[in-house]
Amino acid sequence: MPGKTTILMTGVTGYIGGTVLSHFLKHPDFSSFHVKTLVRSKEKAAKLASLGVEPVVGSLSDEKFVEDTAAQADVVFAMADADNFEASVAILRGLKRRNRETGSVPILIHTGRVSEFNPSSKIMEDELTKSYLQGVLVDDAKGDHGTDTIYDDANPDQIESLPDTQLHRNVDLEVLRADKEGYLKSYIVLPSTIWGIATGVLVEKGIQNPHSQQVPQLVRASLARGRAGMVGEGKNIWPDVHIDDIAQLYIVLFDSIRKNPTTGHGREGFYFGETGEHTMQEVGKAIQDALIALGKAKTNDTEPSTFTQEEIDKYLDGSTYLGTNSRCRANRSRSIGWKPTKTKEDFLKSIKSEVEALMDK
Template sequence: MSGTKTSFLLTGATGYIGGAILARFLAHPKAHTFQFTVLVRDPAKAEKFEALGVKAVVGSHSDAHLVEKLASEADVVIAAADCDDLGAATATLAGLRKRHALGVVPIFINTSGTGVISDEAKGAFAGDLVYDDSDVKQIQSIAPTQMHRNVDLAITEADVEGYVKTYIVLPSTIYGIATGQFVDAGIQNPHSLQIPALISAALDRGRAGMVGEGKNLWPNVEIHELADLYAILYDNIVENADLGHGWNGFYFGASGEHSLLDVGKAIGEALVALGKSDNPEPTTFSQEELGKYFGGSYLGSNSRCRATRSLSIGWKPTKTTSDMLASIRPEVEALIHKKAKVAA
């Protein structure tokens, strides 16, 4: 690493995952040896980051030249913005290639997602195929046409070329309302995507819903425990010279598993308790509703995995699916409050 501090570039710092990762690293025992730079679009949020001791650059992830420049100045890049942004990944890798030319072997920790192993169940069945992050051949067998896969492959190929060590974290359904200094400062989104999307749809239609019969299965992970995985992975990277990377650097972020029906029932129960529905049982989304609320039947897929490699490096999540289901009512309450505030 260069100089007296390790230079980090973090993308997605105002987002749900990125903000949680940044907060976790700034609470690290060695945080005084870290220098973080974040890339943000909003100048006002950039000023708030600076006030909290984080260097902020105003710009867009679509500005390839800027992303490349910032990556070329970083010892470590943690990408937590858009896992399908191949342009940003390509620019990041170009910058890290330049960093390598200076005699540094940079680290790239990218955020993907277990959507890469999803199927087309449409809620009709619980899939039997379970992916294990320690099974390299199985990870390599994932079709290049799967979502997120083109970015994952480009990053892994860069590791094969040898100018960067790459690691890919694949979160599952993330839940829980994020907390911390960046949420308090109004610069981090505290909410996830999947479950809040289901809640928003339920509030709009007055009834909880599901894709098909809701039999499909997904893993889940709590937001702060997911952030722990990034910090633990980083510690392992710098402390264990034998730690694998590239194809041996895939890490599932998953600690529980749920069916879409379970989530639908929990949303339905919360709606009834809060006077927003008269029936707790979820009903099947129509094709029109799937297009309106979600742009398709993606949430009806199976995405099953085991986080064997993640657990092997010392990640110890304690939250379970029961915690995930218990987190749904607070999410419903938060969204109702938000809608009321907007209406007012």
Template sequence: MSKTPIFLIGATGYIGGTVLARLLAHPSKDTFDITVLVRSEEKAKKLETFGVKTVIGSYTDTALVEQLAEKAHVVFSCADADALDAANAFLAGLRKRHAKLGDLPILIHTSGTGLLTFGDSAKGEQPTDKIYFDNDPDDIEKSFPPTALHRNVDLAIVQADKEGYVRAYIVLPSTIWGIAKNPLVDAGIQNPHSQQIPALINAALARGQAGVVGKGRAYWPSVNIEEQGDLFIILYDAVVSNPEKIGHGRDGFYFGENGEHLWYDISKAIGKVLVKRGISKSDEPTSFTTEELVKYFISEEIGGSFGTNSRARGIHSRSIGWQPKLGTRDMLDSIDTEVEAILKLQQKA
């Protein structure tokens, strides 16, 4: 029996590793022929013990990405939502595959609800009433120009789907939280940590008090890493079992969200943990200065993203059978564990 060739980009990352771990545990795992692109020879050797084929390289090597994509019936793009050159490369490979074999490849690409922050100027001062729904492609299409975050890559993928040489599905995670736990993490292959909440924790530890952009009065959605991983696999299974009924291309946006939070709520929870641990005297977040945004978050723009609004409802995601259970309260309760993990990492450094 022939196997399904799968190419996964981002295997050692927080999201990509979580997706790969699920593919390796999938009921149909014996029918998968999985190839991943990895920079580290050490991690490549470890991945091979899991039955995964490895190629040493980077997604910035567009010729290599195109070559590997051409060999795959399924591509999971889980590395960089803004890497347009890489996206053009795997799309070129899938186009060649379709032309040579008549195969209609499946592409599942990772974008993000950072897209929804376009035009937002809240700077942490106020929430917005505007909520986006992933089952409303007309609103998404009219609301976001190519200059919006992630949008140029998303549009290239939608266009490829429109041209008919690939069926494309775009997953948009939100604030992903939780420490990933799976055999790839245990083997030292996958990064188990998210970015947003740990960044706020690291800044709070460095300044001795939790911080917010402005007043922290802006909303973002959130999703647990394990349930985000579930969404990718539920989507894949739905596409394989009933492709004609699963929205793709322009109709193929799937938000990863289960509840939303004010940025203040996260920073307040961090503040409480720091007080409990004797690290801070007050649990009340104070506003980051411009200098602090640059110091703790590389740039004022990146730091300022913690004051933006991104409001999303994953109606489309739930319509295919995704049923996330862990919500905002669970996220806030997890922050103590996140702080503990970061303190241990700092002790090892």
């Protein structure tokens, strides 16, 4: 569409991507954008078309299709699987073509994982893969202690000091390399523990998954055992962010890129999403309180109990991932005008609604 900025979004049927698109549909400049959404389902494509976006039906596993689609975009929001190396590289090839053919410098807003930012991690890669969680800085605490290590998105030297072999880093290194070569500008959003049941038009139309991963996984395990559980003593610390707050970070970042040419990109383009911190013991207690209130607890003890190894194998795929530490500060994100509104207290209060949503499933 002549005169319009072409924007490609991937992952819009997912928890993050769908919420970002729901927010983006309300952007005051939406009429000046030509938004394309990559989607596999023809049924969901029809629903997306009714929202005023152009669905492009195809698969991320089709690298030529992904490259060709990205080559038509001025801006790409990559919000699908952060570890899909082949698809990520295909997007980069497409944006390189865009630069070569038009002379413009396209924008890539990539969704990463902050788990790569802990060089002391001893968690096995297959454990991390099985956990299916977003945004953590992991170690091997097994719930027995916290950590004083805090990562800062405004400290590129701290990030650059990591070895190239760090878990998940291979994708981000390709993105950073592309920025350094100058054929695109890269911005990497790194969500922490996202919470809250997603709402909005994509949920209403059955396009988007409305649930996160971490809390529902713990809730399902707790419902099955009749008592909230935690790995070890639950002393490990994680950051948290509401789904609407993290979606708003993408919008704030996009607007900053458009209006302020000094917005950090490349090595200075990491943007964490965090609004507070919690221990897993606190989460377990909130789940236990909800189980008792809803008549789903097998004991009136208000405290969670430690998962046995058998339960870790059964409910957590054998991983002690939920006993790791993850601490970060979103100083760069806040510096561009991101103003999250939800707090740790809101997070803990929300857990009862997660239990209610899952207890009859």
